[in-house]
Amino acid sequence: MYLSLSAYGGVTTRQALETITAAGIQQVELAIGVRPDANITTTIHEFQQQGMVFRAHHAFLWESRHHPFNLAQVIDQDYFQRMIGWLANCGIKAYSVHPGSYGIDRSTAWQQMLQNLEWLQSLCKQQEITLGVETMYPGKEGNFLGSLPEIMELRRLMPTLQWVLDLSHLNLWPSDQLLNRLLVIEELAPHLLEIHLSDNDSLLDQHRPITDRTWWLPWQHLWPAHIPYVLETRLNRQSPAMISQECQRVQSYLTG
Numbered sequence: 001m002y003l004s005l006s007a008y009g010g011v012t013t014r015q016a017l018e019t020i021t022a023a024g025i026q027q028v029e030l031a032i033g034v035r036p037d038a039n040i041t042t043t044i045h046e047f048q049q050q051g052m053v054f055r056a057h058h059a060f061l062w063e064s065r066h067h068p069f070n071l072a073q074v075i076d077q078d079y080f081q082r083m084i085g086w087l088a089n090c091g092i093k094a095y096s097v098h099p100g101s102y103g104i105d106r107s108t109a110w111q112q113m114l115q116n117l118e119w120l121q122s123l124c125k126q127q128e129i130t131l132g133v134e135t136m137y138p139g140k141e142g143n144f145l146g147s148l149p150e151i152m153e154l155r156r157l158m159p160t161l162q163w164v165l166d167l168s169h170l171n172l173w174p175s176d177q178l179l180n181r182l183l184v185i186e187e188l189a190p191h192l193l194e195i196h197l198s199d200n201d202s203l204l205d206q207h208r209p210i211t212d213r214t215w216w217l218p219w220q221h222l223w224p225a226h227i228p229y230v231l232e233t234r235l236n237r238q239s240p241a242m243i244s245q246e247c248q249r250v251q252s253y254l255t256g
Contacts, residue, residue, distance in 0.1 A: 001027065001229040001231055001251060001254070002027040002029045002055060002229065002231070003020055003025050003027070003028055003029070003230075003231050003243075003247065004028075004031045004057065004196075004230050004231060004232045005028060005029065005030055005031045005032075005033055005034050005060070006031040006033040006057075006232055007231060007232055007234060008034075008235050008236060008238075008243070009032070009034050009236060010033070010035070010237070011034060011035060012034060012037050013030075013034045013036075013037045013040055013043055013044075013061065014043045016034050017043065021047065021050065022240035023240040023243040023244040023247070024240075026051050026052050026053060027052070027053050028047075028052060028053070028054055028055075029054070029056065029057050030054055030056040030057065030061070030062070030092075031057045032058070032059055032061065032066065034061055035061075036061060036064050040061070040063075041089075041090065044090050045090065048090070054090070054092045055092065055094040055194070055228075055230070056092055056094070056095045057095070057096050057164075057230075058096065058097050058134075062086055062087075067079060070100045070101060071097060071100035071112075071116045071120075072099070072100030072101060072109040072112050072144060073100065073109070073112060075116050077119070080120060080123065081123065084120075084123050084127050084129060085127065087127070087129055088127035088128070088129060093128065093129055093130060094129065094130050094132070094193060095129055095130070095131055095132070096132035096164045096193060097131070097132075097133055098136060099113055099133050099134065099136055099144040100112075100113050100143075100144055101143045102142045103141055103142070106142065110144065113144055114157060117131075117133060117158060118158065121158070121160075121161060130162055130193060131161065132162040132163055132164045132193030132194065133154070133162075133164065134163075134164035134166055134196070135151065135169050135184065135188070136169055137172035137173065137205065138172070138173070146173070147173075148177075148180045148183055148184055151184055151187065151188070152187065155188075155191075161191070162191055162192065162193035163192055164192070164193055164194050164195070165184075165185065165192055165194075165195045165196070165223065166196040167195065167196065167215075167216045168196065168197070168198045168199055168200050168205060168207070168232070169196075169205065170184065170215075171202050171215050171216075172200065172202060172205060182219060182222065185219065185222045185223055189222060189223045189224060190224075192223065192224070193228075194227060194228045194230050195227055195229050195230070196229075196230050196232050197210060197229055197230065197231050197232060197233070198210070198231070198232040198233045198234075199211065199214045199233075207232050207233055207234045209246070210253055214253075217253060220254070221255070225255065231246075231247060231250055233246065233250070
């Protein structure tokens with residue numbers, strides 16, 4: 001199981017990794033939430049030499065500032081070429097993105113997302129990096145891949161694309177769509193890059209701790225046991241011992 005840096009934000013990447021290392025965790029996903037380091041490349045290589053393994057997610061921090069983006073809009077290709085080159089230089093082999101959101105003109109935004117995903121997948125392939133796209137949820141602007149038909153359509157159009165199954169995002173789908181949630185899991189199971197774990201109240205994406213009431217616990221048999229998990233529960237300012245305890249507690253819920 002990987003721990004997302006978004007789970008321990010508000011400090012520099014080095015400070016977060018020092019705490020995570022002290023907690024006995026050696027698998028980390030780079031993500032938003034941390035503050036810039038003087039030299040993040042040196043930091044990443046140093047922790048890799050200590051045995052840490054990395055993945056990367058969406059607009060993670062790798063330069064001196066945060067670069068948000070929306071794949072349903074025109075993107076800065078030069079920035080992505082440099083970012084994917086940086087991942088390759090660091091030996092990081094898995095990268096995942098959010099699909100983007102749209103306003104009024106859904107059709108144009110959908111085509112822009114497809115174009116960007118196809119280009120980014122090709123760029124990642126050149127660097128021997130696997131790209132994944134994450135399942136999302138209905139939002140004010142309209143997040144793509146927040147419904148079964150959209151997920152099935154992208155599967156048809158990009159059959160080799162890998163996927164990130166965010167189980168807490170599926171919990172934000174209307175309560176009468178349990179069958180659709182399960183159909184999404186079954187459809188994506190053979191094509192998963194990773195699975196994101198946290199919980200919420202079914203209204204907001206709160207990144208709460210997993211409990212006995214977490215909705216997906218009875219359905220774990222639907223996905224392969226070997227797929228990497230990424231824990232996104234908020235653990236800010238907790239001690240290494242508390243982080244270790246929480247990761248062990250979540251592991252106890254996972255079958256296989």
